[in-house]
Amino acid sequence: MKRIVCFGPGPKFKGGISNYNTSLAKALDKIVGVDVHIVSWTNQYPSIVPREFVDKTSKLDFLEGTDIKVKYITDYNKPGSWKKTADYIMDLDPDIVIFQWAIAIQGLPMGRIAKRIRNNSAAEVIFDLHFVIQKEASSLDKKFTKRGIKHADTYITHAYKTVDELRELFPDMKIDVNETGQRSDDPLDKTVIKLYHPIYDLFEPDPKFDVPAFKAEHNIAKNAFLFFGFIRKYKGLHHAIKAFKIVADKRDDVTFMICGESFWNTLSQDKFSTKVKNALFGIAKKIFLSKSSNEKDYNPLALIEELGLQDRVMLVNSFIPNEDVHKYFQTADAAVLYYEYATPSGIESLSYNFELPLLATKVGHFPETIDDGYNGYLAEAEDVEDMANVMMKFLDKPLDPKNVEEKTREMSWANYAKAIIGVNS
Known part of the structure; x- marks a missing residue:
């Protein structure tokens, strides 16, 4: 043994x-x-x-x-x-x-x-x-x-x-x-x-899940892009929302599903214990982190209202229970990973389990795992125009989910x- x-x-x-x-x-x-x-x-x-x-x-x-x-x-x-x-x-x-x-x-x-x-x-x-x-x-x-x-x-x-x-x-x-x-x-x-x-095989598609009913309930358009997981600055959601704005101005058949918890906003901010932790953590970050790395006030979700996307974005700004994860991946047509830099991503792996093509940036390992035009499309990092072009390319030339299965076999x-x-x- x-x-x-x-x-x-x-x-x-x-x-x-x-x-x-x-x-x-x-x-x-x-x-x-x-x-x-x-x-x-x-x-x-x-x-x-x-x-x-x-x-x-x-x-x-x-x-x-x-x-x-x-x-x-x-x-x-x-x-x-x-x-x-x-x-x-x-x-x-x-x-x-x-x-x-x-x-x-x-x-x-x-x-x-x-x-x-x-x-x-x-x-x-x-x-x-x-x-x-x-x-x-x-x-x-x-x-x-x-x-x-x-x-x-x-x-x-x-x-x-x-x-x-x-x-x-x-x-x-x-x-x-x-x-x-x-x-x-x-x-x-x-x-x-x-x-x-x-x-990932922890999360499986539910063959009984009614995707059209879910789309109707949440006012999701024909084509749905998905950002899933903790909201962190390096994941580039601020770029993705701006890119989606460009796409939404050209197409009326798109929705951006943003599903995940803001990483630094999980405790009640009114509690005394939270205020003490925030103060101590703030001091520690000033000592050990560069100013550019401090993401405590990172709030890309404010862009939704600023850009007038309230009716084009489905927002679930909370931790998604394990038993509900499949709903969002089964509803989406592509996952968006417009990271500023990347190590291998659990969201990438989770997307593959649902045969979901990836729209990602040319950073980290993504060029190793994504064949541009086969199981996903690649955009230039921090280039919002190129990210929008990639989203448009996916709409014009959708990718066969079987390509995703083949790539990850x-x-x-x-x-x-x-x-x-x-x-x-």
Whole structure:
């Protein structure tokens, strides 16, 4: 029996990394002879971060029907829990421990946990890298990232861009890159398994869902573009809304569905505790973040009224419960990812699961996964006119959803899991 621990946010948390960690655990659980444990945070960030991270709305249990065990134990704000986490994991006597690495601020606890496991057990320590160069420009990012991920035996990346970033961060590290999961025979080499962001299977289309009725209920036009997920500045929603305005002025058969929670607006702003957190977090950001990286006041939704798009936009500005996700993807004709910069995107993966073509910018990994004119269209980053042209191109030359299926056929969780444990697919 091979035992594997997936360290990262458990299924009670919001967001893509929780979904990712859960999906990975489920894929591993399906392999005969594998025993899977999720070891999770109880609190992922410093207490001053003014945000609600726990999913309090979804009723769907992603782990139903599995043998996966979940332990919530790691509190960012209690260093004693870091040692308890490492000791708990070592008591499980795992063969592999997979850390989900997605934000630099977690480098201190994750680095401590990984180091203790690597120095005191025979487990292979793997870091699944969703980024290396952090999106926000913190002066401490590089230090936290180095501290967080340096104790890995093996790395997983989802794009060659991330491999290049790893080389940049550790210029003296000898790296052996492959796409199969084979570990290097040289003990001085670090194995990097370049894989992909697998296609989410947590969310499935509902064959009984009545799309025409949903469109009629919400006044959605014949052609619907979709922005989905947390509203963050780097995702470029402000550009997408301006581009859609150009399209809406030319076409009366289009709707922009904007569905997601404003990342920094999840707590009641009237509470004293929220005001204290906002004040402390504001001070911390002024110290560690450049002014351009401070997105607390980022509000692209104001553009809807400013540009007179109230009747052309369907807005759901809240966290979408897991059981409702399918409605928006089944209704849309294309997903819009006009990011300013990008690491592999959970929304991209989620779109593929619904055979939804992508309209994206030429940043990050998107040119690796999107064949322009086949499974999506690519626009120049931060060029609103070009983004609008791409939306018009999609309306004039729609893409066959079967192209999306063909492009992503090999990007399954099953293949991903087999590569991790060294089983050829």
